[in-house]
Amino acid sequence: MTITIFEKPSGCFGCKKTKELFDAAGVQFVTVDITTNDQALAYVTDELGYSQAPVVVYAKDGSEDHWSGLNPTKISQVIALDGAK
Structure with missing residues (x-):
């Protein structure tokens, strides 16, 4: 599974x-700063x-959602999907 979080790192409560x-669930993700x-x-x-930020895009087994x-x-x-490896 891949997870990308498109974020505004400064002052975005939803992003944080x-x-x-x-992080608390131990799920890895990549962040991309949409301000730069x-x-x-x-x-x-x-x-x-x-x-509106954040925008979360995840893909698993050929399907994608966001x-x-x-x-x-x-x-x-x-x-839950990440745990069902």
Whole structure:
């Protein structure tokens, strides 16, 4: 499974909390700063259609899902998927 969190590292409560929840569960992820990476910003706004950080994209076994904002329900689902290796 791969998890990418597109974030605004400064002052984004949802970004910080999302990372904390994954960290607490021992789930690895990669972060991308959308305030310094124009390609990443274009991807989350133009391709995925989001305007709120964080944007979480995860892929497992050829399928992909994503969401925007702090979403504890989705985070719990991904944590459960990570445990079902």
